[in-house]
Amino acid sequence: MRFALLAMVAAFGLIVARPALAQTHAETTTAGETHAGETHAGEKKEGGLSFLALERYDLGIFTLIVFGLLCLILMRFAWPKISEGLAKREAAIADARDEAVQARKDSEDIREKLKGEFAVAQDRIRAMMDEGRRDADALRIKEKEAGVAEANAERKRALADIETAKQQALSEIQNQAIQLASLMSTKAVRRSITAEDHSRLLAESLDELKKTVTKA
């Protein structure tokens, strides 16, 4: 965009310049005068090395005065301030550097300290984990033993119950047998028992016994 603008300005300049060049020529011709030999600072040109303008020694003197004054003014009023400012800046940079070095040292110390504490904490964690593991193992064994003991006790209790029930059943059977024997004896006493009676009584007793057992 800028380049295009510059190109347009240049093109406009060239378009305007062409007729202007011709006009200048016409004016010059009309006036019948030429500026070819016009002077610089009012003096005639002599060709050759006239462009050096060696007669203008005033420029050298003027340069000496202007540059000399400029140097003196800056040395008097500017450079002391610059030196002072640079010294301050240098001191500030040195301070900042020292602070940075100190901060780095502090951070390294803290890092080392934290590193040590971390190692201690790691050891402590490891010990706690080992202890926990041991406690868990011990608890598991204890629980297991307790379970086994409880199961054994339950089993014993069940066996004892069975035995009691068995003894109770046998006792009942025995009582029943006694009762039957008593019954048979009562019946035998009332009449003479033939062989047939005997067999019949026995069969009846057995049936009674069967019924009793079945009920039990």
Added chain:
Amino acid sequence: MLAIFANAAPADGKKAIEPFEHVVDAEHFHIFETMGLGIHLPGKIGQFVYITKFPIIMLLVAVIVGALVLWVANKIKSGEPPKGRLWNAVESLLFFVRDKIARPGIGVHDGDKYLPFLSTLFLFIFLCNLFGMIPFLPSPTAHIYVTGALALIVFGVVHVSGFRENGFGGYLKTFIPHIHLEGGTGMKIFGYGLQFSMAILEYMTAFIRVFVLAVRLFANMLAGHTVLFMVLFFIKLVADPDFKISIAEDWMYWPVSIFSVILVTLLSLLELFIAGLQAFVFTFLAAIFIGLAKHPAH
């Protein structure tokens, strides 16, 4: 064709080309000559005083340099880091002179002592050179007396430094080379003769150095601006009836104009670089001469 370049009236009645007219000092600021715009200065007043372009520009440069350095000095005094483009730019230039010119040329300790002088010299020459790049304005450093005066100041600083550092006699002795020739009387006489001749050369060198310093800067600025003028003048050579060369045709105006404008634009960029380079070379050589005077090699 040759005749019109020779500052003499050409035989065919055309105007003579004055390639240095816009480069040397004058009492006119020409602004679009064809439109008749310009500033006329009083010129010579009395016997010695001239109010022309170069003194005015030099004065302007001195005011600008002085104002900028004083402004930056007040800023730097606070000890704060630089802020803003101008502060950074001026401070960069000052530190450029310190780090790339004063310290390498003279040494770290002594270099800082000469920094005020060298930085003022650099900025003054640099701005004088840059003024030549502003349209319608010349560069004061395109005059041998301006660069000669600056070289004269350098000459003074160099040798005063040498005298203060080594003493009057001691400094003068530093120009005499040590030549040791073994042999008979003939060889000794030859050695003394050689030593004397070389001492003469060394003493002459002290003056030649500053003369070359002045000529280098002056010639570079004069030649650079003259080349820019001549490249643009090609347009007049094909279009202006006062300067038109015989082989020029009307259709040449456009190609020559476009070529001249583009070439001048590119050469102006080169000239900008040269403005900085020549200021650097002048100041750097001044620093080296001061360093050699303070710490002679032999």
